[in-house]
Amino acid sequence: MAWRFFSFLSKIKSSKTLNPNVNPSSTKSPFSTSFLVTKTPKSLKKKRKPKPSPRTTPVQTQPNRIHELERILHRDALLRFVTRSKLFLSTQPEHVLRLDDAGKLHRELGFPRGRKVSRFIRRHPLLFQTYRHTDGKTWLGFTDLMEDLLAEEHSLMDSMELNRVEKVRKLLMMSARHRIPLSKIHHCRTLFGIPDDFRDRVSKYPNFFNVVIDNDRRRVLELANWDPLLAVSALEREFVVDEDGAKRKFSFPLKHGKGLDLEVDDKKKLDLLNALPLVSPYSDGSKFDAWTLEAEKYRVGVDAYDRNGVLIEKDPQVVFNEKLYKYAQVDEMEPGSDDRVEEQHLS
Template sequence: MAWRRFLVCNFKLPNAAKTLASPPVLQNTNLFFPLSSPTAAHFSTSFLVTKTPKKFKQKRKKPDSPRTKLAKQHPSTRNHHLESFVDRDYHFRFLTRSKQFLSQQPDHVLRLDDAGKLYRELGFPRGRKIARYLDRHPSLFQTYRHTDNKLWLGFTDFMEDLLDEERSIMDSMEIDRVNKVTKLLMMSKDKRIPLSKIHHCRLLFGFPDDFRDRVVKYPDRFRVVVGSDGNRALELVNWDESLAVSELERQFMVDEEKAKRAFKFPVKYAKDLDLDEGDARTLNLLNTLPLVSPYSGDGHELDLWSLEAEKYRVGVVHEFLSLTLEKRASIHHIVEFKDEFCLTKHTYAMLKKQPRTFYLAGTEMNWAVFLKDAYDEKGNLIDKDPQVLFNEKLCRYAEMKKGEL
């Protein structure tokens, strides 16, 4: 304390400071004068001033990422009924993938410890417990303790009955599925598609799990060949002229005016033409129809950036969606056949220019495309395949709580 007293006593205070009220300075334990005091002006207090923190700089807003940016730009154009299908797919992803994976296992069972590691195959996020997702569907999945004292995962008896019903639907729709495969091969560039690609997208078209075994029953339509890469591919044997009619051509024959309004390929012309609305519509009709048929056979030979080539690609995507069960597909399904159907990386921008026919849902990185005419105003699919009706029933049972069945 001596050095403190020495410090205070050696300050030469002005007369105004000496007249301050008691207690005297020597007895004051606070060595720091208030900044408002007259004494503060006669010695430096810079060592008391703390550094003022820099103001928090507002982060620059990052541009929207395709991972999060919605496929439709303006809220007024969003169709919440169709958007709900994307949410439904995410909600039932565990059900869909687990059903497919377990159906391929011996006796339709899987050890629970192994199931917890197969998060990709079973459709649940990594790091989550599978029991959490099993509890969501108690009427379809069950766990039981085997003789090895390990917990195993399997289907309930009710779910096994549903799988038998689904197999009977697959058998009854076999000819329809064969026609779909034929049309896909007829649209492809080399009339050949790898079997792995068709099998990967089998749920999209309603093909059974044993699709690769069933195609050998139709040697007059298909044959399995081994490509230069060593992979097996399905090749078309005979061209079926009766199947070479696209859904667009059928619509055109029924309602020509409606088909003409379905697509728009406007002509790029100078502004000094000074066309009124009627003349512009007439000029644009010249480049609207007819579309190039996806079964033309030589569509892949067109100039890649020509208007005819774009019409061809639009027609291919439209016919592809028409062959699906729910008249919709995700970008992953479309990209699967990118080489076979001569599609480009600008498919998203191409379809975005046709809002009268296609609706894009989801995000720009993971978007789905719908055929708008296939759905009514309430978002219900107009023409439902028996497999679609079964899937809707399965989802209803999956939402039931324990004891509600």
């Protein structure tokens, strides 16, 4: 009988060595009595990368981007809600709008579709405010500070109206057939400091402008008469004062080998091959073919030669935008906000 007892003990020891992690309590109850969380929390789970969407995927690749221009676009996208809302509310009676209607006008007010407009209003408490009317509806309107800024903007536009008219005349003189659609001028009005109601102010200057209807049923602004005093670019004025300094802006000198043993006059003749001609942006460029070298030089001349003479450094819209940046609290927004990404892709 003793050998049976010792063989039973040996079986128990061998079973414990084969499975040393056996839970003795598991034989008592088939259910677990542990209070520990066995599931992985959502915050610790790996997030799936979203599929690329044409709405958020940039068209340009990263190496081809110009960071200075991208910074300007990013800054304008942050203030798009302020600028568009300012323009739209200015046309409304009493400068107010029902909040329910404002949530449907995402394109006019400049916020992404599907987002709440009240979220963007709270970001600019110094410019916009909401209040409840006697009818029980919530309305959106300007603050007293915003009304003062608008009044200051209108006074600046009125004081510089003749200067803006001169800029538009120069643009028409540089354009093809001396015509530009009014919609294009309205689209680029902030670049030249043109007021929002310029299309209404055109009728006050019949000696300078004519409004005609083209074949596409668009209102086109046409130059009434040619002014030779305005048809002088800023570079041509500089050429009269300092001829050598103006010529140096178009020269692209190359380093010649010492073995050529060139004299000064010979070097100047070789550098003339790489020099751009002085093209007046007010000359007629319709005679050039589209993809020839002469047409390319003419386009460079129109784009760069009179940029300082038409674009303005300190216009009323720039002054107004600087004050908007000051009071819009743009710097306090988070740098990685999703709203910024969506606002950049608004059309």
